[in-house]
Amino acid sequence: MFFLTRxxxxxxxxxxxxxxxxxxxxxxxxxxxxxFLIISLLVLGTAIWFILGKQFNADLFYFTWISFLLLLSGIxxxxxxxxxxxxxxxxxxxxxxxxxxxxVIFRHTFxxxxxxxxxxxxxMHNLNSFGFYLWVSALYGFMFFIDTSLTxxxxxxxxxxxxxTYILLSILGVSAWKNRLLTLVVIFGxxxxxxxxxxxxxxxxxxSFILSLVYYFILDLLILEHRSxxxxxxxxxxxxxxxxxxLLILLTSRWV
Numbered sequence: 001m002f003f004l005t006r007x008x009x010x011x012x013x014x015x016x017x018x019x020x021x022x023x024x025x026x027x028x029x030x031x032x033x034x035x036f037l038i039i040s041l042l043v044l045g046t047a048i049w050f051i052l053g054k055q056f057n058a059d060l061f062y063f064t065w066i067s068f069l070l071l072l073s074g075i076x077x078x079x080x081x082x083x084x085x086x087x088x089x090x091x092x093x094x095x096x097x098x099x100x101x102x103x104v105i106f107r108h109t110f111x112x113x114x115x116x117x118x119x120x121x122x123x124m125h126n127l128n129s130f131g132f133y134l135w136v137s138a139l140y141g142f143m144f145f146i147d148t149s150l151t152x153x154x155x156x157x158x159x160x161x162x163x164x165t166y167i168l169l170s171i172l173g174v175s176a177w178k179n180r181l182l183t184l185v186v187i188f189g190x191x192x193x194x195x196x197x198x199x200x201x202x203x204x205x206x207x208s209f210i211l212s213l214v215y216y217f218i219l220d221l222l223i224l225e226h227r228s229x230x231x232x233x234x235x236x237x238x239x240x241x242x243x244x245x246x247l248l249i250l251l252t253s254r255w256v
Contacts, residue, residue: 005051009106012047013099016040020075020091024084037075041068044098051105062171063105066124069131069164070098076138080145101127118227121172125219128164133212135160136194140204150198157194161187161215168219172226186218206249217242 023036045064052060074094081087101123108120139157142148165183174182193214197207217238224230 009102017095073134077134080141129216137208
């Protein structure tokens, strides 16, 4: 069982990459593309279930959600890339990230003492923010290229944002009522910023990065606060680098 599970961390990413390449090859056939994507999600979800010891528990839901968020947002993001080469390279990077995530789940399952729970949460926090960036980029991109309505994009942002935030705070151990309150406050703020950034004359990649950076900063503070590690110094350091990053991005961005 150990060696079979170990092999899955290599075989599954290769399988998903093959399916995504087939979807890219037959991109004009929406039926085949849909079939390949559904199979990719099923393969990924089944692999996580197998690695976790074929158990249906909270970890299965948490880990599967992060994986699905990365895969789906990555697929939508790849549509916006210019040229086949850039799409191939991005899908390769996406699959490598998923492979690393499967390796983390494997080590957490079989070597729990080696990989502490807090490190799993920190890794999920990073993946969650990366997936959120890809999702927001896709939303801004669809509004720009295919004239997707702002209302629909806002609803999709709120839906994914609520799920991502609530799940991350749940695995952190935040109580249910506090989790709901924090999730609603965070997503309301993110939605307001999403709408405001939509009117800025900068490319959508930069808009998405700014929004995702703020989202990451907020969740990072919530994680520190829950662990009783949120000090004035920790807050000031993160605020300084966050503001510095935003200024560098805005000053060096190409305005349209």
